[in-house]
Amino acid sequence: MVTSAYIHIPFCRRRCFYCDFAITVVGEKRRGDTSGTMARYVETLLREIAATPVYDENHDEKPLNTVFFGGGTPSLLSVSQVELILSVIAHRFGLAPNAEITMEMDPATFDLEHLQGYQSAGVNRVSLGVQAFRDELLAAAGRFHQRQDIFQAVDRLRQVGIENFSLDLISGLPHQTMYDWKEALTEAIALQPKHISIYDLIVEPQTAFSRHYTPGQSPLPSDRTTADMYRVAQSVLSTSGYEHYEICNYAKPGYASRHNLTYWRCQPNYGFGMGATSYLHHQRIDRPRTQKSYQAWVDDFVQNGGQTADPVIEPAEQVIETIMMGLRLPSGIDLSGVYQIYGERGLQALGKAIAPHLQNRWLILESTASEDSDSKRSSSNEPRLKPTDRIRLSDPEGFLMSNVVITDAFNALDLAVSR
């Protein structure tokens, strides 16, 4: 069953200095109804949606539960473009009456009238790209907005009655101190969002930041400081009533992103637009990341009746993906999938690989076995894993070290099949 659709709107007023996303810069005055490039893009996007086969035959029974406009800056679209996209989506796939319809918005890109229009079109959740509260940090990151725009944007959300909104924050920005970070968390909480996302800055190749900064070196905070920023966020947000429901995401009870949970649970989803990825029939379909190549891709897609030649993801790859995504959630993963695909040998190889992480409490093993835990350990302290066991990362230390744990798990399973 497919319950989610992602729509990529790849336009920004300018490129932030740390960003390597698939976007097209449209300048400061342009909106969807004043830019030929954006109008052409929406027309192509609608052709793609209309040509996409409906995954569930009886979509009256299984309508979409979530739609997510991501970017880029979707709030550069005109109201009529959003209305049109949502009506084509609803007509093609069916949209549940209580569907979560999220739009990523940047402060300083929408006024009250636009917001009311988006809301009338169906948007009922907003993800606001705040990133930082200090003007110097926002300028150093190349953001378009300023501090005062954040408060104005939240005021507007409240005026139209959109209480279900999220704020994005970035830690590890150049010149950002622990004091700034604590202040940003405090200011974010004071705005009473239902959801807060915390991202640690990654200096990606080919970005302006990569030309000026070296990770871990001043003026970027040290690795130790950014790890402490993560710990502080976990502590401050948890004590303020936010549940840490995913490595980077916190929500008030009942306000976790329904859309993003489908990714972390590896559920199938539609993806539309330049650079978007869909996951259907165990086939992952990546769209090209430039306007011209995306237009050509859609032409072919329409001509081929909505079929692509992308390979089906092998079961072993699916298990690795389940581990990578599932460990992002505090509930972790059960090991039945590992057992089904890799057998007893894979399970024990995994046990050996994760033994050090269990000892230092980055990982927690939850066993349903009746025997006591001592009998499940060999003399070398390696656990004898069972298909019914669960593993999960601890919060915050395990989440902080997730890359190390996942890489070790991946290598162990890779080795188990190659022997």
Ligand code: SF4
């Ligand atoms: S607004 Fe977001 S997508 Fe656009 S350039 Fe900045 S970081 Fe990238």
